Amino acid sequence: MTDNVNMKLYEVFLRSRRGLDHKHVGSLHAEDQEQALEYARDVYTRRGEGVSIWVVNSSDICASQESDCESFYDPLDDKPYRHATHYKLPDEVNSM
Amino acid sequence: MIQFDSKELSSSELEGLNAHFQERIDAEEKIEPKDWMPEKYRKNLIRQISQHAHSEVIGMQPEGNWITRAPTLHRKAVLLAKVQDEAGHGLYLYSSAETMGITREELIESLHDGSAKYAQIFNYPTLSWADMGALGWLVDGAAIVNQVSLQRTSYGPYARSMVRICKEESFHQRQGYHILMTLMEGSAEQKAMAQDAVNRFWWPSLMMFGPHDAASAHSAQSMKWKVKRQTNDELRQKFVDQSVEQAKAIGLTLPDPDLVWNEERGHFDFGEIDWAEFDRVVSGSGHCNRERVAHHRRAHDEGSWVRDAICAYEEKKRSREVA
Ligand SMILES: [Fe+2]
Ligand SMILES: [Fe+2]
Ligand SMILES: [Fe+2]
Numbered sequence: 001m002t003d004n005v006n007m008k009l010y011e012v013f014l015r016s017r018r019g020l021d022h023k024h025v026g027s028l029h030a031e032d033q034e035q036a037l038e039y040a041r042d043v044y045t046r047r048g049e050g051v052s053i054w055v056v057n058s059s060d061i062c063a064s065q066e067s068d069c070e071s072f073y074d075p076l077d078d079k080p081y082r083h084a085t086h087y088k089l090p091d092e093v094n095s096m
Numbered sequence: 097m098i099q100f101d102s103k104e105l106s107s108s109e110l111e112g113l114n115a116h117f118q119e120r121i122d123a124e125e126k127i128e129p130k131d132w133m134p135e136k137y138r139k140n141l142i143r144q145i146s147q148h149a150h151s152e153v154i155g156m157q158p159e160g161n162w163i164t165r166a167p168t169l170h171r172k173a174v175l176l177a178k179v180q181d182e183a184g185h186g187l188y189l190y191s192s193a194e195t196m197g198i199t200r201e202e203l204i205e206s207l208h209d210g211s212a213k214y215a216q217i218f219n220y221p222t223l224s225w226a227d228m229g230a231l232g233w234l235v236d237g238a239a240i241v242n243q244v245s246l247q248r249t250s251y252g253p254y255a256r257s258m259v260r261i262c263k264e265e266s267f268h269q270r271q272g273y274h275i276l277m278t279l280m281e282g283s284a285e286q287k288a289m290a291q292d293a294v295n296r297f298w299w300p301s302l303m304m305f306g307p308h309d310a311a312s313a314h315s316a317q318s319m320k321w322k323v324k325r326q327t328n329d330e331l332r333q334k335f336v337d338q339s340v341e342q343a344k345a346i347g348l349t350l351p352d353p354d355l356v357w358n359e360e361r362g363h364f365d366f367g368e369i370d371w372a373e374f375d376r377v378v379s380g381s382g383h384c385n386r387e388r389v390a391h392h393r394r395a396h397d398e399g400s401w402v403r404d405a406i407c408a409y410e411e412k413k414r415s416r417e418v419a
Contacts, residue, residue, distance in 0.1 A: 019126035019252050052128065081174045082181075084266035087274045093342045096237075096269055 009058040010036040014050035022054050030055075121322050126252035129195040137321055138196050140314065141251050143212070144323060146198075149189035150207045150214035152182045154388050158222040159231060167225055174271050175228060181268065185261050192253035208393050215239075216374065217300050219382030226279055226286075226293035232272015234294070234301040234339070240265045241335045242305065250322040273342065280346045287347075294343070295351045302366075303374045305332040336364050 007029040013022035025044050030036035036055040044050065064072055080086050089096060105113070113132050120127065127133055156179045163179065166172035190200055206212035217235055222228070243265065247258040279290040306328040309315055318324040326334075336355075343350050354367035376382065 015128075018128055019255060021256060052130075079173070079177060081170070081271070082177050082267060084270050086267070087270040089270060089273060089277070090345050093273070093345045096266070096273060096342065 007031060008036075010040070010055045011058050011061060012036075012040045012044055013054040013056070014040075014044060015052035015054075016050055018051060022052065025049075027058060118320075121250050124322075126255060127250050128252045136317075137323075140318065140321070141254065141323060142193055142196050142198050144314075144318075145189055145193040145196075145251075145254055146203045146206070147213050147215075149186050149193060149203070150212055151218065152186035152189060154207075154214045154218045154392065155235075156182050157388055157391060158218055158220070158384075159228060161222050162225060162228050165225070166228075171228075171275070178232070178268050178271060181264050185264070188257040188260055189254075192251075192257045195253045204396065208389065208396075210380070210389070213378065214388075215304055216377040216382065217297075217304050218388060219377050219384045220296070220300055221383050223296075224289050224293060226276065226289040227297070229272050229275030229279065229290060230293035230297040232268050232270075233276055233342070234272075234297050235304070236265055236268040236272060237339065237342075238301045238304045238335050240269060241331050241338075245324075245326045245331060248322075248325045273346075276348065277346045280348065291348060294348050298351050299369060299373075300377075302332055302336070302369055303377075305329075305335070307371070307374075333363050336366050340364055 008031070009027055010030055010033075011027045012025050014025050015022045028036065028039050028043060030039050033055060037053055040053045040055055045053065114134055117127070117131075117133060117137075120131075127137075159175060159179050159182075163172060163175050166175050190203060193203060194200060203212070207214070217238075222231065240262065243258050243262050247255055247262060249255045249258065276290045276294070279286040306312055309327045309329045312328055315324065315327060319327065339350065340355070352367045354365060356365050358365045377385070380386075
């Protein structure tokens with residue numbers, strides 16, 4: 001029996017409609033990129049869920065760690081003036 | 097993946113592709129990077145997106161000019177955050193231009209050699225603190241009108257970058273308006289300073305929408321390809337209409353004696369733009385044209401050691417991995 005230890009893991013991203021961003025939908029094992037695309041088509045788009053598929057080697061994804069969140073995002077948290085609501089304007093022009 | 101090369105296609109094949117392309121656009125479908133597209137569409141979009149990107153980046157200069165002189169620490173932090181956003185907008189736009197197969201280096205090069213343009217408004221000097229108010233309120237305000245419309249542009253990556261940018265722009269306009277509002281609550285001198293800034297930036301802001309539709313070189317084709325969704329004059333009218341009430345609310349006067357409500361049209365009429373000034377500034381003779389590009393070039397050159405250091409570090413890491 002052969003197992004799939006040599007098969008690479010791919011992350012699958014789908015664009016459900018033209019104009020939208022690709023969204024991550026899951027992953028799968030495949031020998032190479034072409035095969036990953038075909039598998040992705042077979043397992044993730046059987047009901048027309050996507051008009052475009054991206055597959056990316058999982059090992060090529062560099063991810064931030066949630067446990068590092070505090071120090072990673074820390075300097076961004078204390079700037080309420082980056083939000084439009086921070087500025088109190090007269091009612092008649094508040095839709096700006 | 098299939099890569100299309102227009103040169104190898106027969107004229108009937110090309111016609112078919114063109115027809116299919118236009119059908120897709122007429123059906124309100126977006127064009128995505130790997131789709132076939134007419135060479136002129138690609139060129140037109142690279143021109144427009146890169147001009148937009150350059151505007152975001154060059155636009156940092158007139159405001160950067162006041163960061164160290166902001167009147168309070170809070171205003172300084174706000175201005176810094178705003179200028180930082182504009183750098184980010186430049187990045188979103190450069191990367192959507194790059195999906196059309198042009199490199200960042202080529203884009204920067206055409207900014208430096210003058211073949212690519214940026215918004216004419218950034219060639220005006222910022223003389224007082226009140227200019228930070230006028231820029232945020234009017235210049236970002238005009239940019240928002242344009243960008244809201246471009247959220248529906250036909251090229252997917254451009255449309256998506258517009259959605260991201262619009263989410264961040266409201267803060268820019270409001271902080272500018274807030275600066276003017278605060279000055280208008282102040283002394284006679286402060287009021288005069290706010291009014292002076294508006295006097296200087298009102299007309300150049302109207303010019304941001306470009307020539308009249310009849311005189312606009314790219315308008316008709318851009319509308320057909322739905323790169324543009326509303327014409328220069330439509331967008332300009334929208335901006336004028338919204339600005340009138342905003343000015344009134346804080347006691348500012350817009351410097352146009354012909355500005356008057358037209359009941360029949362349901363819009364404000366306004367005076368004629370000084371197109372000779374527009375042409376002068378676009379063609380390189382504004383107050384700051386040379387300074388803006390020279391400054392960008394200098395910053396780019398002075399930053400080259402950082403890019404070199406990154407490359408050297410990467411190389412060192414790679415050679416360690418091999419060893
Ligand atoms: Fe902008
Ligand atoms: Fe911006
Ligand atoms: Fe902005």
